[in-house]
Amino acid sequence: MPKSRTEALLARMEGRPWLTDGGLETAMIFLEGLDLPQFASFTLLDDARGRERMAAYFNGFMDEAERLGAGFVLDTATWRSSDGWGAVMGLSPAEIDRINRAAVDFALSLKAARPDGGRNVIVNGVLGPQGDAYAPDRVLTEAEAEAYWRPQIASLAAAGAEMVTAVTMSDPAQGIGIARAARALGIPAAIGFTVETDGRLVSGMELGEAILRTEEATDGYPAWFMINCAHPSHFRQALKGDWVKRIGAIRANASTRSHAELDEATELDIGDIEGLARDYAGLQAILPNLRVLGGCCGTDHRHVAAIGRACIHHHAA
DSSP: OOOSHHHHHHHHHTTSOEEEOOOHHHIIIIITOOOOGGGOGGGGTTSHHHHHHHHHHHHHHHHHHHHHTOEEEEEOSOTTOSHHHHHHTTOOHHHHHHHHHHHHHHHHHHHHTSTTTTTTEEEEEEEOOSSOTTSOSSOOOHHHHHHHHHHHHHHHHHHTOSEEEEEEEOSHHHHHHHHHHHHHHTOOEEEEEOOOTTSBOTTSOBHHHHHHHHHHHTTTOOSEEEEESSOHHHHGGGOOSGGGGGEEEEEEOSOOSOHHHHHHOSSOOOOOHHHHHHHHHHHHTTOTTOOEEEEOTTOOHHHHHHHHHHHHHHHHO
């Protein structure tokens, strides 16, 4: 019998691939023409049109997962809904708590509305960086990181999120603090790091070192690690060593551009959709425990559908 919620989650995910969505924020801005102050998708939750467009967005991905016989990890729109970003946007901790709970409620409603009641859907509470992931103004200590994200994790867990994932983290102290807070609150956690075009974190630290530091400092608590918000060509060469066995999710950018170049872009770069799918298929050969496949900036249903088609045979074999 599983001894923990993390073991139960991993056991539930065995035997099938799991898809997730693409670049929610870039899709809402560039494809739907919606305004996201501070790149915060949670602002759509209190807007009827925003909820409608987000529902259509996520249902499109879940429909594709069903067609492919895959499970689906359904994210909450909470990348920017920590207390720190709330303060930037003039929101109190109480308002941020409400927003996090509302985001989980929205995801749970989408799950419940699936034809099978969402039996193959996992609601995932998303945690974003404290500041700019690509040009952090300061590096938090492990203790500061744990204190910073604990209120948000508590809100997400209390509302019914089945796990949380740290997305676009730029140093191991953030991952360590988040994993410790999640462990204290009894909810499974995945830790996602973003890298530059050289496959290293923004600090210059090697990805493998960041993962190993997080592992050691948290007694291996993360359910898995993720690489996101970088093109496979940026990090493929860095995937060497036993630590790659701990990578369970990839959410790559569509574009091969650097973060700095993407920040300056005025049009969406959707990249080479089929080429990205082939890249994912190639990554499966070197990431034996890769279980969650999705996208990040510039990706949408087309990318994830192509990735699913390219990778589904690996799980069926």
